[in-house]
Amino acid sequence: xxxxxxxxxxxxxxxxxxxxxxxxxxxxxxxxxxxxxxxxxxxxxxxxxxxxxxxxxxxxxxxxxxxxxxxxxxxxxxxxxxxxxxxxxxxxxxxxxxxxxxxxxxxxxxxxxxxxxxxxxxxxxxxxxxxxxxxxxxxxxxxxxxxxxxxxxxxxxxxxxxxxxxxxxxxxxxxxxxxxxxxxxxxxxxxxxxxxxxxxxxxxxxxxxxxxxxxxxxxxxxxxxxxxxxxxxxxxxxxxxxxxxxxxxxxxxxxxxxxxxxxxxxxxxxxxxxxxxxxxxxxxxxxxxxxxxxxxxxxxxxxxxxxxxxxxxxxxxxxxxxxxxxxxxxxxxxxxxxxxxxxxxxxxxxxxxxxxxxxxxxxxxxxxxxxxxxxxxxxxxxxxxxxxxxxxxxxxxxxxxxxxxxxxxxxxxxxxxxxxxxxxxxxxxxxxxxxxxxxxxxxxxxxxxxxxxxxxxxxxxxxxxxxxxxxxxxxxxxxxxxxxxxxxxxxxxxxxxxxxxxxxxxxxxxxxxxxxxxxxxxxxxxxxxxxxxxxxxxxxxxxxxxxxxxxxxxxxxxxxxxxxxxxxxxxxxxxxxxxxxxxxxxxxxxxxxxxxxxxxxxxxxxxxxxxxxxxxxxxxxxxxxxxxxxxxxxxxxxxxxxxxxxxxxxxxxxxxxxxxxxxxxxxxxxxxxxxxxxxxxxxxxxxxxxxxxxxxxxxxxxxxxxxxxxxxxxxxxxxxxxxxxxxxxxxxxxxxxxxxxxxxxxxxxxxxxxxxxxxxxxxxxxxxxxxxxxxxxxxxxxxxxxxxxxxxxxxxxxxxxxxxxxxxxxxxxxxxxxxxxxxxxxxxxxxxxxxxxxxxxxxxxxxxxxxxxxxxxxxxxxxxxxxxx
RNA sequence: GCGGGCGUGGUGAAAUGGUAGACACAAGGGACUUAAAAUCCCUCGCCGAUAGGCAUGCGGGUUCGAGCCCCGCCGCCCGCACCA
Numbered sequence: 014x015x016x017x018x019x020x021x022x023x024x025x026x027x028x029x030x031x032x033x034x035x036x037x038x039x040x041x042x043x044x045x046x047x048x049x050x051x052x053x054x055x056x057x058x059x060x061x062x063x064x065x066x067x068x069x070x071x072x073x074x075x076x077x078x079x080x081x082x083x084x085x086x087x088x089x090x091x092x093x094x095x096x097x098x099x100x101x102x103x104x105x106x107x108x109x110x111x112x113x114x115x116x117x118x119x120x121x122x123x124x125x126x127x128x129x130x131x132x133x134x135x136x137x138x139x140x141x142x143x144x145x146x147x148x149x150x151x152x153x154x155x156x157x158x159x160x161x162x163x164x165x166x167x168x169x170x171x172x173x174x175x176x177x178x179x180x181x182x183x184x185x186x187x188x189x190x191x192x193x194x195x196x197x198x199x200x201x202x203x204x205x206x207x208x209x210x211x212x213x214x215x216x217x218x219x220x221x222x223x224x225x226x227x228x229x230x231x232x233x234x235x236x237x238x239x240x241x242x243x244x245x246x247x248x249x250x251x252x253x254x255x256x257x258x259x260x261x262x263x264x265x266x267x268x269x270x271x272x273x274x275x276x277x278x279x280x281x282x283x284x285x286x287x288x289x290x291x292x293x294x295x296x297x298x299x300x301x302x303x304x305x306x307x308x309x310x311x312x313x314x315x316x317x318x319x320x321x322x323x324x325x326x327x328x329x330x331x332x333x334x335x336x337x338x339x340x341x342x343x344x345x346x347x348x349x350x351x352x353x354x355x356x357x358x359x360x361x362x363x364x365x366x367x368x369x370x371x372x373x374x375x376x377x378x379x380x381x382x383x384x385x386x387x388x389x390x391x392x393x394x395x396x397x398x399x400x401x402x403x404x405x406x407x408x409x410x411x412x413x414x415x416x417x418x419x420x421x422x423x424x425x426x427x428x429x430x431x432x433x434x435x436x437x438x439x440x441x442x443x444x445x446x447x448x449x450x451x452x453x454x455x456x457x458x459x460x461x462x463x464x465x466x467x468x469x470x471x472x473x474x475x476x477x478x479x480x481x482x483x484x485x486x487x488x489x490x491x492x493x494x495x496x497x498x499x500x501x502x503x504x505x506x507x508x509x510x511x512x513x514x515x516x517x518x519x520x521x522x523x524x525x526x527x528x529x530x531x532x533x534x535x536x537x538x539x540x541x542x543x544x545x546x547x548x549x550x551x552x553x554x555x556x557x558x559x560x561x562x563x564x565x566x567x568x569x570x571x572x573x574x575x576x577x578x579x580x581x582x583x584x585x586x587x588x589x590x591x592x593x594x595x596x597x598x599x600x601x602x603x604x605x606x607x608x609x610x611x612x613x614x615x616x617x618x619x620x621x622x623x624x625x626x627x628x629x630x631x632x633x634x635x636x637x638x639x640x641x642x643x644x645x646x647x648x649x650x651x652x653x654x655x656x657x658x659x660x661x662x663x664x665x666x667x668x669x670x671x672x673x674x675x676x677x678x679x680x681x682x683x684x685x686x687x688x689x690x691x692x693x694x695x696x697x698x699x700x701x702x703x704x705x706x707x708x709x710x711x712x713x714x715x716x717x718x719x720x721x722x723x724x725x726x727x728x729x730x731x732x733x734x735x736x737x738x739x740x741x742x743x744x745x746x747x748x749x750x751x752x753x754x755x756x757x758x759x760x761x762x763x764x765x766x767x768x769x770x771x772x773x774x775x776x777x778x779x780x781x782x783x784x785x786x787x788x789x790x791x792x793x794x795x796x797x798x799x800x801x802x803x804x805x806x807x808x809x810x811x812x813x814x815x816x817x818x819x820x821x822x823x824x825x826x827x828x829x830x831x832x833x834x835x836x837x838x839x840x841x842x843x844x845x846x847x848x849x850x851x852x853x854x855x856x857x858x859x860x861x862x863x864x865x866x867x868x869x870x871x872x873x874x875x876x877x878x879x880x881x882x
Numbered sequence: 883g884c885g886g887g888c889g890u891g892g893u894g895a896a897a898u899g900g901u902a903g904a905c906a907c908a909a910g911g912g913a914c915u916u917a918a919a920a921u922c923c924c925u926c927g928c929c930g931a932u933a934g935g936c937a938u939g940c941g942g943g944u945u946c947g948a949g950c951c952c953c954g955c956c957g958c959c960c961g962c963a964c965c966a
Contacts, residue, residue, distance in 0.1 A: 018920090229961085232886065236962055243966080265966060278966090318964075344964045354966045362883085363964060442965060561961085618909085671894045671906060679894070683907060691906090693920090748896070748905035755905090826901040831947045833901050871946045877900045879946050 019696035021660025025790045029130055037806050038132040040088050042533070042544050049085035050548045051076045052528055054556030054564070055092045058118040058140075059099065062125045064596040064642055064668075064680060065557070067652050071665040071787075072593060072674055072743060073555050074131045078786035079738045081132065082810040088548055090531040091126065091133045093119050095142035096520045098176055098192060100454045105486045111454040112482075115142055125653060129661045130789050132806070137534045141523035142454070146530065148477030149539035150522065151459040155470045156578035157207070158460075164206050165468060169282075169348075170447060172200040177490050178451045179204060181519065184563065205458055205516065206445040209570045213238050213441040215584075216569055225589035227675070230561045237562050239442025244268040244421060245351065246435040248277055248327035251336055255292075255325045258285055259430035261339065264350030264440060268424075269416035270357040271331055272405035273378035275368060277339045278320060278354050282347035289323045289341075296321050296341060303343050318344050318367050330424070330434065331406070342367065350440055358395065365395040378404045379413065446567065448519040453484055453492035455517030463504035463511040472505050478513070491515055524564055525571035528554075528586055540580045549581060550588040553741075558592040565590070591741055594677040596668075598648040600637035601625060608647040609634055611682075639679055650680050662788035663689045669743040669787055691751075692791055695784065698754065699777050699795045702761050706774045719760065720768035726756045727776045728817040734783050735810065743787075750783055779811040827852055828879040829861050837878070845872040852878050 032038060053073035056066055077089035093115075100111035107114065119140060126133070139146050157163045171180040175195035179202065184191040209216075217238045220231045243266035250258055261277055279286045281303040290296040299321045320342035329335035337355070344363060345354055358368035359377040368375055375391050379400040386403050402408040407423075408416045424435025449458070457478040459471040471478055481499045484492045493499065494515040504511035526539070532548040533541040556564075565587070572586040601609040615628045625634040642649045655664045667688035672678035730753040737746035757776045760769065778799065785792035785805045796805040820841055825848065827835045835857045839848060849870055852858055858880070869881040 229886065233961060236885070239962090239965065241965070263966085267966075342964095344966095346965065349965045356966085361966070363966075440965080558960085623908090673895080676888095676894095681894090681907080684894080687907060690920095697921090744894090745896075745905090751905050824901085828900080828947070831900095831945095836901070869946060871900095873900065877947085879900080881946050 019693055019791065019794065021662060021692070021790060022657070024794045025128070025130060025660055025662070028790045028793045029127060031793075031804070032130075032132075032806060035804070037804065038089065038134050039136050040086065040090075040134045042547075044086040046084060046086040048088065048548055049080045050088045050528075050532075050551045051080065051553045052088075052090070052531070052551045052555070054554070054560065055094050055524070055527060056122065057094045057097060057099075058115055058122055060118040060121055062122055062652050064650055064652060066126075067129065067655075067664055068596055068668040068674075068678065069555060069557070069593055070126065070129060070131055071668045072591070072741070073553075074129075074133075074665070074789075075669065075738060075743060075786040076553050076555075076741070077132050078789065078806070079735075079810070081806075082782070082785070082808065084809065087132075088137075088531065089131075089133055090137040090139075090534075091131075091135065092137075092139040092527055092531065093122075093141065094520065094524050094527075095119065095140040096147075096455045096517075096523055098178075098452060098454065100142075101452065101486060101492070104454075110482070110484075112142065112480075115140075115454075125656075128656050129652075129665065132789070137531050139527060139530055139534050141456075141520070141527065144477045144479050146527075147456040147523070149530070150456050150518070150526070151471070151476050151478060152473055153526070153539050153575065153578060153580060154518070155459060155473060155476075156580075157574050158470055160574075160578050162208055162211075162574050162577060164208055164445070165203060166206060167201060167203045168206075168447070169199050170202050170204060171197045172202075174198055176452075179447060179449055181447050181521075181563075202449075204447045204449040205514075205518075206447050207522075207570065207574065209446040209567075210441060210443050212570055212573055213240070213443045214439075215573065216443075216566065217441075219569075219585060223585065223587075223590070226587075227590065227592055230558070230565065230590060230592060233561045234566055237443065237566065241266050241440050241442075243350075243438060243440060244417075244424070244435050245438045246271075246330065246355070246424060247429040247432060248330060248337070248355065249429045250339075251326045251328060253325055255323070256285065256289060258288075260432075261285065261327055261353050262351045263353045263355050264438065265355060267357065267360065267417075268420040268435070269402060269408065269411075269413050270360050270378050271355075271420055272402075272408065273357040273359045273376045274329065274337060274355045275358055275374045275376065276337050276356045276364075276371075277327055278342035278345050278356055278367070279323070279339065280345040280347040280352040281341055281343060283341070283345075283352040285353075286323075286341045289325065293321075293324065296323060299341060299343075318342065318363060318370070320367060320371065322371075338373070340367075340371070348444070349442065359391045360395050360397055362395045362397070365391065365393075369393075376404060378402055378408075446519075446570070448522055449516035450519055451491040451494070451515075452517050453480065453486075455520060456523060457493070458514045458516050458518055460514045461502055461504055461511045462514065463507060463509060465509050466504055466506045466511075469504060469506050469511075475505065493517065521563060521567045522571070525568045526575060528568070529572075529575065529581055538580075540575070542579065542581055545580070546582045549583055550586050553589040553591065554587040555591045555593060557595075561592065591674070593674050594672070595641045596680055597639045597677050598642050598650060598680045600640050600646050600648045601634050602637055603627070603634060604632065608645075610647040611650065641677075642680070655685065659685055659689045660692070660790070662791050663692055666691065666747070666788050670747040671744055673744050674741055691754075692788065694758075695754065695780070695788075695791060696795065698758055698761070699781065699798055702757065702773045702777045703799065705761055706770050708770075717766075717768040719763065720766075720772040723756065723760045723769065723772045723776060724814075725817050725820070727753065727772070727779055728813050731779055731783065731811050732813045732818060735813075738786065746783075747787070750780070753780055753783070781805060782808055782811050823875045825876070825878050827855075827858065828877065829858075830882060831879060834858070834861055841875055843874070845874055848872050848874070848878060852880070 051073055053069050077087050081087045095115050100115045103114045104111045171185050173180050173190035173193050173195055175193035180190055185197050188197055190197055217240055220234055243264055246263050247260040248263060249260050281300045290300055320340035323339045323341055325339045326336040327339055329337055356364035358365040358375040360379055377389060377391050380386055380389055380403045381400045402411045402416045408419060421437050427434040459478045461469050463469055481496050484496060486492050488495055500513040500515050502511055502513050528551055529540050529545050532545045568586050573584050575581045601614055603609050613628050614625045614634055617624050625636050627634055640646055667685050730749045733749045734746045761773055781792050781795045792805040822838055823841050824836050824838050826833050827837060849872060867880040867882055871879040
């Protein structure tokens with residue numbers, strides 16, 4: 014055998030250079046072969062890749078290389094999600110320009126990614142902060158503006174007081190900014206919006222067709238869109254001197270409980286609340302207090318349900334002569350429905366709490382099945398389940414569903430305040446996507462505000478609207494707005510002095526179409542629709558679950574908006590979606606309770622317990638829980654150190670082994686060493702077998718049975734690995750490859766004849782091709798050692814001989830009363846009657862039967878035998 | 883509160899309703915070596931000397947047969963959360 018160890022530090026750069034020189038992974042749009050588009054979520058250029066990237070891109074690369082070997086024309090590009098606030102923060106801290114910082118980060122990360130040996134077409138690289146990219150985004154924005162997909166409106170927004178910018182609802186997590194973590198405040202601002210809510214129904218129903226998406230993600234999006242079917246209902250105000258308004262408009266999903274209504278509640282933000290507050294000091298104070306403490310979503314959630322009577326009453330819509338009091342209540346959202354609700358305390362917990370507090374009537378109108386109408390009462394718990402309507406005149410006896418229909422008919426035929434009193438309405442939780450950000454480092458919104466002409470889009474010939482280079486970040490807030498001259502322009506329509514829009518776009522806009530731009534990255538238009546439509550949708554998209562709502566929902570919307578403006582011809586951008594788990598690591602703490610990085614620790618074991626000490630001081634270290642790698646807990650492992658030490662293939666292999674890809678994976682030193690050992694083992698095995706194969710066969714006397722047995726294993730593994738990769742079950746593919754390696758190592762020791770030598774040769778050749786998607790550098794080195802003059806990267810996936818997948822002998826386990834008691838080897842396809850005879854004749858079976866005859870004999874041909882005694 | 887997911891050896895995990903624990907890590911024993919590293923071989927769910935028994939969070943059920951299907955608990959994780 015070759016005594017030399019495989020040296021990844023030498024071989025990996027060598028193959029990377031060769032792939033690069035031969036342009037192995039450059040994809041042509043004109044290639045006639047079947048297209049396959051695999052994409053991993055592009056990274057934010059923070060400056061360094063982390064293990065999460067390694068895992069993500071290792072998976073994507075396996076898919077890309079596998080499909081390339083299967084003869085597809087594979088598109089596997091990479092780019093940079095390069096706009097965003099960290100660049101501005103860095104500019105402030107380091108007195109540099111956001112662009113300079115970003116581009117130097119890109120260069121550093123690109124080098125790191127290249128050292129991983131990914132099969133990426135780097136000729137298609139894009140950075141969203143480049144005018145070459147964002148000018149097309151601006152062009153599409155103008156198209157969408159003209160198509161009515163974009164709107165500008167004043168609304169209450171989530172204001173991040175640290176980042177000094179606006180956040181979309183989706184970007185507020187637990188009442189805090191998704192990036193800054195600061196409690197979010199509510200402010201009233203004029204903003205640009207994509208009218209995503211117009212697409213709510215389509216975005217919701219199309220989820221059903223995304224069969225290659227995780228059910229979990231579809232469900233999260235479904236909940237986020239939040240469809241609810243209900244009714245809009247007008248309550249006529251009893252005339253008084255308090256207000257001129259004729260009716261209050263209410264949204265409800267439970268019109269069937271209308272007879273149980275006992276009050277109306279308005280949001281403090283409801284226009285009627287404000288007008289009623291004018292001569293009502295108590296109400297004024299209540300609304301003011303609501304606004305004081307109601308800024309942060311968090312405090313809002315914990316607040317007690319409170320309200321103030323407004324002094325006005327409405328007519329009960331179905332009970333003649335009765336009226337209901339109107340309250341302003343802190344739990345009614347202005348954002349949802351109409352900002353007003355009717356309270357039916359018997360069948361809604363919130364309403365019940367409110368009613369008990371203010372001593373309002375509680376009248377049950379839904380009777381649980383089998384309950385006695387005479388004695389059924391509501392205590393502290395509202396009854397919200399199924400039942401039949403009672404206490405409700407013309408609805409009595411109906412089911413909830415039937416009652417809803419009847420109520421709709423009833424109110425649909427009546428008029429209040431000059432309008433139909435009630436009509437069916439569908440409401441969505443999904444709000445329009447506010448994209449205005451008061452930041453410099455983002456795509457400028459290409460419009461001009463003219464006092465004469467209003468808001469005018471920048472003519473396309475004047476695009477791109479480029480960010481000014483000479484900016485200062487001395488003052489907090491928007492550097493673009495502070496720039497002395499940039500915003501002063503003349504109106505493109507009338508020529509008068511006008512002002513540029515200084516808001517830039519949310520960076521989620523940038524990432525909502527990059528996958529389309531990759532299909533024609535140098536085009537003079539945002540896309541070349543015929544080419545985009547050929548590649549899209551992305552066949553396999555891979556990324557983190559944290560983008561389940563934001564990025565993926567926006568991209569789905571944006572693709573529809575691009576279709577409406579003629580830039581693509583499809584609705585859904587991602588056919589297959591896979592969300593990978595996080596990379597975790599043990600945490601370590603010193604006796605003082607400080608986090609200690611794994612690089613500073615040595616481990617020892619006494620066979621029972623693992624202990625840790627500080628490498629330099631020898632101080633004891635406590636081993637803590639396994640957590641997501643994070644700087645704050647110091648449990649990060651730097652990919653550069655792993656790639657520089659063990660090599661990229663080892664890191665890749667380890668990321669794919671053991672843990673199912675959707676689950677979290679724990680990075681361990683021993684796991685990496687195991688991966689590295691396997692790398693050496695393959696290298697040795699290939700050389701050992703080559704040596705055996707080259708020996709002249711003096712004793713050609715093999716009957717071929719051993720060779721056939723080996724070939725069966727080889728072909729079964731090849732078929733299995735292909736299957737596993739297509740299912741993205743990389744850990745199972747890895748296990749099969751280990752099995753093959755074990756089988757080859759065993760077989761090589763017993764070589765008797767030429768047939769087995771040939772089988773071994775086929776075995777290692779296939780082994781190399783199987784590991785190629787996962788450890789491509791090692792595969793090339795082994796391929797070369799075999800004397801091949803081509804590249805493993807260009808080799809076809811091994812052909813499976815179907816005949817070798819079939820066994821002519823099968824081993825049937827024999828169960829007695831469901832417990833395994835023995836086995837029998839029979840020819841495949843042996844009929845049940847024959848098997849029964851054979852089994853009953855067996856000693857072990859006779860012994861177990863103890864002279865009795867079985868009550869029942871279950872025989873599943875080629876699978877199992879079960880005797881019931 | 884609502885919705886979803888997951889509970890299998892010391893560990894990561896396998897297992898179209900059909901031999902539970904493949905494969906790997908860790909551990910232990912042995913070979914080789916002056917020694918170490920590397921490598922190779924063996925053991926490795928629990929109880930039991932063996933025969934065998936018990937084992938997939940707990941309790942039931944369906945089935946010839948359940949880790950897998952159904953019902954009820956317990957625990958952990960994730961998402962949403964005053965949505966009328």
